[in-house]
Structure formats: C-alpha cells, structure tokens
Amino acid sequence: MEYRTSRGLRGRRLSVQVDDMTKSKTYGGGRVCTVSGCETRLSTYNPSSICALHNGGWKDELKRPSRKQRPREEMTRYCSFEPCSREFVTSNPAKKYCSDACRMKAFQARAVAARQMGLGESLVRRAS
Ligand SMILES: [Zn+2]
Ligand SMILES: [Zn+2]
Numbered sequence: 220m221e222y223r224t225s226r227g228l229r230g231r232r233l234s235v236q237v238d239d240m241t242k243s244k245t246y247g248g249g250r251v252c253t254v255s256g257c258e259t260r261l262s263t264y265n266p267s268s269i270c271a272l273h274n275g276g277w278k279d280e281l282k283r284p285s286r287k288q289r290p291r292e293e294m295t296r297y298c299s300f301e302p303c304s305r306e307f308v309t310s311n312p313a314k315k316y317c318s319d320a321c322r323m324k325a326f327q328a329r330a331v332a333a334r335q336m337g338l339g340e341s342l343v344r345r346a347s
Contacts, residue, residue, distance in 0.1 A: 246266055252270035253268045254270070254273045257269075259273075294308070294309065294312070296314065298316050299315040300322070303316075303321050
C-alpha cells in the first residue's frame, strides 16, 4: 500500500516538472510557416518551423510508404505447365505458372486436350 502511494506521488511530481519545462520554453514570436505561400503565424510554443496544417500533411506523407510495405511472404513454387516445371519464387499464392507465356501455353494445351477428348468420343460413338 505504502509503496503504491509514494510511486503515485512521484509520478505526479514528474508531470508537473514537464509542464513547467514546456511553459518556460518558447521559440520566439512573430515567426510564420516556412512553407512558401503560407503565412500562418506560428505559436511561440510550436517547436517546428511550419504551421500545424502543413505539419499534419507532412505526417501523412510519412505514413503512406509504410502502408505499402506490407510484409508478403515469398515462396518457391514449380510451374504448373508440366513441360516447363520451372522453379520460381512468388509472393502471390494464386500464381501457378512461372510466366504468362506458360499460363497461356497451359491454357491452350488444356483446350487442345478437351477438343481431342471430344473428337475421340465422337469417333467412338460413330464407330459403335
Ligand atoms: Zn503552413
Ligand atoms: Zn513455366
């Protein structure tokens, strides 16, 4: 009990000290935003040389690239087009072929196989 009380007091004293520091520290009056065309007067407590509006835009720009850098797991796969069967690395789990060329070839091979099967069936039917 006693330990917790003294700890709380110490925390309160610290926050008061921080408040005093920020109050006593000023950055001079009469400054304006350094962004060209912007004449917003800066607060004497504002440590930066640009206004809050431009400061916010700067923060947004910083956020944008980090959103793009989503961790994507790379994996080694083998081309689903059998005559190729080449090993390739992709971060797209839906990718089956090493290249568009193989994807097209595999598609055409399947179409040809389907046509041949259909032809075979009709031949069998005609023969019987
Ligand atoms: Zn500004
Ligand atoms: Zn391939």
